[in-house]
Amino acid sequence: MTFMATSLPIPAEANDLLSRDPLALLIGMTLDQQDKLEKAFTSPYVLAQRLGHPPTAHEIAGYDTDELIAIFAKPPALHRFPKAMATRVQEVCRALVADYDGDAAGLWRDVADGKDLVKRIASLPGFGKQKSQIFAALLGKQFGVRPDGWREAAGAYGEEGSYRSVADIVDDESLTRVRAYKKEMKAAAKG
Numbered sequence: 001m002t003f004m005a006t007s008l009p010i011p012a013e014a015n016d017l018l019s020r021d022p023l024a025l026l027i028g029m030t031l032d033q034q035d036k037l038e039k040a041f042t043s044p045y046v047l048a049q050r051l052g053h054p055p056t057a058h059e060i061a062g063y064d065t066d067e068l069i070a071i072f073a074k075p076p077a078l079h080r081f082p083k084a085m086a087t088r089v090q091e092v093c094r095a096l097v098a099d100y101d102g103d104a105a106g107l108w109r110d111v112a113d114g115k116d117l118v119k120r121i122a123s124l125p126g127f128g129k130q131k132s133q134i135f136a137a138l139l140g141k142q143f144g145v146r147p148d149g150w151r152e153a154a155g156a157y158g159e160e161g162s163y164r165s166v167a168d169i170v171d172d173e174s175l176t177r178v179r180a181y182k183k184e185m186k187a188a189a190k191g
Helices: 012-020 022-031 037-051 057-062 065-073 082-100 114-122 129-143 172-190
Strands: none
Touching: 012 022, 012 037, 022 037, 022 082, 022 129, 037 065, 057 082, 065 082, 114 129
């Protein structure tokens, strides 16, 4: 499995961390809800700066929860809802420690197929079907994690040439297209 460079429209340092640190990528995906995706995927870098190093899953899992919340809440907050999301990130890290000895890449390493990949992701706290499919699509499209049947398991998010999620964002133009799609879906849901 090859980890590739991300090219999200965020600072280069944040992209670099996402490209080389599977836990940072997973934290970014965990934070990608009810906040802008640029914020979600930049926050792992800001967290690493605040801690003085990229954290490990063991470190976050063992952190005093109130201290972790304070780190997330320090201005500028790492998320719109720093308390809830600090707790969620800690829960995800505790699951990684319990199931993969703290190795975020263990989540996708040696999966049997795309269905197994989505199932493993969906076992994480806060990862429902849609979020799990989006993360599987992101791993497949931008990080070379492509077990047999990954596109099918990722559903519409795995389709080639689609602009539905962070999995499809590689520059400002694709970000605009994904935002337009999401706006269209919200309007359809309201209508």
